[in-house]
Amino acid sequence: MDFLSIYSVGAVILLVCMVALWLLSLRLRDASIVDIFWGTGFLIVTLFYYLATMAQSRAERAALIVVLVAIWGLRLSLHIGARNWGRAEDYRYANWRRQAGAAWWWRSLFKVFLLQGALSWIISAPLLAGQFYGADSPLGLLDGLAVLVWSVGFFFEAVGDWQLARFRANPANKGKLMDRGLWRYTRHPNYFGDAVQWWGFYLLSLAAGAWWTVWSPVLMTYLLVSVSGVAMLEANLSKYKSGYADYVRRTSAFIPWPPKRD
Numbered sequence: 001m002d003f004l005s006i007y008s009v010g011a012v013i014l015l016v017c018m019v020a021l022w023l024l025s026l027r028l029r030d031a032s033i034v035d036i037f038w039g040t041g042f043l044i045v046t047l048f049y050y051l052a053t054m055a056q057s058r059a060e061r062a063a064l065i066v067v068l069v070a071i072w073g074l075r076l077s078l079h080i081g082a083r084n085w086g087r088a089e090d091y092r093y094a095n096w097r098r099q100a101g102a103a104w105w106w107r108s109l110f111k112v113f114l115l116q117g118a119l120s121w122i123i124s125a126p127l128l129a130g131q132f133y134g135a136d137s138p139l140g141l142l143d144g145l146a147v148l149v150w151s152v153g154f155f156f157e158a159v160g161d162w163q164l165a166r167f168r169a170n171p172a173n174k175g176k177l178m179d180r181g182l183w184r185y186t187r188h189p190n191y192f193g194d195a196v197q198w199w200g201f202y203l204l205s206l207a208a209g210a211w212w213t214v215w216s217p218v219l220m221t222y223l224l225v226s227v228s229g230v231a232m233l234e235a236n237l238s239k240y241k242s243g244y245a246d247y248v249r250r251t252s253a254f255i256p257w258p259p260k261r262d
Contacts, residue, residue, distance in 0.1 A: 041117070
């Protein structure tokens with residue numbers, strides 16, 4: 001199979017997964033289950049890419065991509081699943097449900113599930129390219145740099161999530177603002193880490209010769225900063241979180257940086 005054929009089948013796999021997830025969301029009346037699947041969906045399609053490219057891939061690089069995606073995707077899914085367990089539908093989807101009324105059952109298919117499936121497919125390009133191309137190129141310095149970049153991103157995302165979860169679990173912190181640990185240097189260490197990991201994935205694709213998949217980390221970074229990540233969360237936090245304006249003044253929004261002094 002050529003690249004486009006494998007990539008197209010990956011789209012079909014994600015389509016089937018998203019339709020099945022949509023049907024489950026109708027039964028549960030909870031569209032936010034799509035967030036739990038986000039990381040796992042990438043792992044599913046990456047495993048398919050691995051099986052489909054075994055004949056022509058550089059085995060070491062292909063296996064490395066699968067392992068890194070598995071660590072990132074499963075941790076993210078488990079974290080979001082544990083965070084959302086027993087809670088009501090996320091406020092974003094709940095608001096859309098109220099706005100759409102009786103039409104939400106079918107609108108959610110397009111507005112939530114098929115949209116996220118399409119984004120997953122587009123963003124997954126370097127995960128396929130890194131396996132499909134570069135069969136004659138051994139692992140080198142660029143692959144090592146990719147792992148280093150990915151590791152930095154994983155540290156910020158995983159540790160940031162862990163620090164926030166511990167902070168929220170302490171009843172004494174109810175109503176307080178999290179500005180400790182990594183959150184002292186960036187208002188969104190988890191989103192920053194997520195973006196950096198995708199630049200790491202891209203470097204593995206670049207090492208295989210697929211420089212053109214740069215749209216993937218660019219799109220992921222844009223989504224995290226300007227669409228579903230920083231922008232959306234801060235618009236909500238600024239409305240009800242006491243002291244948030246001062247936190248914004250002294251703390252970098254995305255890239256970690258020493259806080260401004262009062």
